[in-house]
Amino acid sequence: MKACVAALSVMITFLGVSLAFGTQEKEPRYKYQKDGLVYAEIAKAPEKARAKRNPMDKDPDALAAGANLFEQHCTGCHGDMGEGGRKGPSLLAPEVQNAEPGAIFWILTNGVVRRGMPVWSKLPEPQRWQLVRYIKSLGGVPTNPEKPPAPTP
Amino acid sequence: MSDFFRFTILGIFLLFSTSVLLPSSVQAQESPYIVAYDHYLEEPGNLEIEYFSTFGSQRQANNFHSFWMEFEYGATAWWTTEVYLDGQTTFNESTLFTGFRWENRFRPLRHEHFINPILYVEYENISGADKIMKEVEGHDVEADYAVPNSELSKERNHELEFKLILSSTVKGWNFTENTVASKNLTGGVPWEFGYALGASHPLALKASAKRCNLCRENFIAGVEMYGGLGDRHSFGLHDTSQYLAPVIAWNLPSDWTLRLSAGFGLNDNSHRFLLRWGISREITGFGSMVSRIFGGHK
Numbered sequence A: 001m002k003a004c005v006a007a008l009s010v011m012i013t014f015l016g017v018s019l020a021f022g023t024q025e026k027e028p029r030y031k032y033q034k035d036g037l038v039y040a041e042i043a044k045a046p047e048k049a050r051a052k053r054n055p056m057d058k059d060p061d062a063l064a065a066g067a068n069l070f071e072q073h074c075t076g077c078h079g080d081m082g083e084g085g086r087k088g089p090s091l092l093a094p095e096v097q098n099a100e101p102g103a104i105f106w107i108l109t110n111g112v113v114r115r116g117m118p119v120w121s122k123l124p125e126p127q128r129w130q131l132v133r134y135i136k137s138l139g140g141v142p143t144n145p146e147k148p149p150a151p152t153p
Numbered sequence B: 001m002s003d004f005f006r007f008t009i010l011g012i013f014l015l016f017s018t019s020v021l022l023p024s025s026v027q028a029q030e031s032p033y034i035v036a037y038d039h040y041l042e043e044p045g046n047l048e049i050e051y052f053s054t055f056g057s058q059r060q061a062n063n064f065h066s067f068w069m070e071f072e073y074g075a076t077a078w079w080t081t082e083v084y085l086d087g088q089t090t091f092n093e094s095t096l097f098t099g100f101r102w103e104n105r106f107r108p109l110r111h112e113h114f115i116n117p118i119l120y121v122e123y124e125n126i127s128g129a130d131k132i133m134k135e136v137e138g139h140d141v142e143a144d145y146a147v148p149n150s151e152l153s154k155e156r157n158h159e160l161e162f163k164l165i166l167s168s169t170v171k172g173w174n175f176t177e178n179t180v181a182s183k184n185l186t187g188g189v190p191w192e193f194g195y196a197l198g199a200s201h202p203l204a205l206k207a208s209a210k211r212c213n214l215c216r217e218n219f220i221a222g223v224e225m226y227g228g229l230g231d232r233h234s235f236g237l238h239d240t241s242q243y244l245a246p247v248i249a250w251n252l253p254s255d256w257t258l259r260l261s262a263g264f265g266l267n268d269n270s271h272r273f274l275l276r277w278g279i280s281r282e283i284t285g286f287g288s289m290v291s292r293i294f295g296g297h298k
Helices: A002-023 A035-043 A062-071 A101-110 A125-138 B001-022 B143-146 B285-293
Strands: B047-056 B064-076 B079-090 B094-106 B116-127 B158-168 B172-184 B190-201 B218-230 B244-249 B257-265 B273-283
Touching: A035 A101, A062 A125, A101 A125, B064 B285, B244 B273
Parallel strands: none
Antiparallel strands: B047 B064, B047 B273, B064 B079, B079 B094, B094 B116, B116 B158, B158 B172, B172 B190, B190 B218, B218 B244, B244 B257, B257 B273
C-alpha cells in the first residue's frame, strides 16, 4: 500500500514538473512566435551541407513518400500543410522555401534542439531527402489551403 | 482469475483505453532495443505509453514473468522524463507490484555528431523481488532469482543509477554503447557497473509512396548485448551474467510499435532464455492537451 501511494506521488510530481517545464516553452496562443529564431538556424548550415544535392530529385515516388513522412512526423508541430502551428514555424515562409535543399536536410538532421525541434537523424538519409523534396514542394501554396498540393512527378 | 492475468489485463487495458481516448497523428519511429538506449529522445510534448513483458526461464526454481508500464514524456527537445511501474509473477508462487522508477535523459549537445552523448539519471524504489531486468549490473546472476518471492519482497531498495549513452547513426545503422553505474542507497552495497551494446538497421531506407503496414521500412532489426561488470571491489566479468538478444521493432502507421526480443544467456550465471516483447503508442501534443484542460491554451 505504501509503495502504491509513493508511486502515485511520484507520478503526480513527474507530471507536474514535466508539464510545467514543457509548457513554459512559452507557447503562444495560436501561432508559433519564435519563427525568426528558428529560421536563423537555417543560415547556420555549413557550406558543405548546403552544397549537397537532393539525391531524391529524380525519384518519381519521392514526393508522395515525403508527403506520407510529413504527415506522420511533422504535422503535429508544423501544421497539416506546413503552415505552422503552436510548436513549430511555418514551412511556407521564404526563409524555408528559398533555402537550399542541403540546408533543410541539415536542419532535419541536427534539429534546433534548444528551440524545441528534435533531431530527425533517426529517419534514414533517403527518408530525410524525401521529406526535403516534399517541404520544398509546399512553396507557393496559400497559407490556409484546403487540400495539400498534389504530388507532381 | 490469477493475479498474473489481472496485472497483465489491467496494463493492456490502461494502454488501450488511454490511447483510444487521446488522439494521435504521428507514427512512432522507435528503435528495437529493449535494454539499450540510443540518443533519440521523445519529441517535446509527446507522451509514449508502453507495456513490456519478460518471460524468464529459471533453473532449479520457478520460471517468472515480469512486466512494466512506462510513461515517457518529452519535456523539451533535450530532456525526456519517464516513470516505470514494475511487477512480476513467479509461477507457482505469487504476483507482486515491485516498485517504481523515475528516469531522466538529457542531451547536452545541440547538434548531431558522429558520437552523440546522452546523460541518464534514474531513481528506483523497488523491492528485492523486482525481476524486470531492464538493466543487468554488478554481480546479478540467475541464482539471485531463485529465492522465493516471500523472502525477496521483504527487501526494499532505493537506488540511484547513472548511464552514459554514446550513440551513432551512420548510413541507416545505429550503434549504441551504454555504460551503467548504480548505487544502492539502502545498505553498504558498493557501486555496481554494467553495460549494454546495440546495433540496428531498418529493413529498407527509403519510404514507400503508399502508407502500408508491412512495408520493409516499418521494420527495424538489430541485436543487443548486455551484462554486469562487477562492482567497485571486484570489477570485471567474473560472477556476472551476460546476454545476447536479437531484437526487432515493427512501427505501424497507426502509431503503435511492437517489439520482440529473444535473449540468450552467454554463461552459466545467466538465465538460459529471456523472451521479451513490448507494445507502445505515442500520443502527440499530450502536454498541450493537458495544458488546455487547465486553461493554458485555448
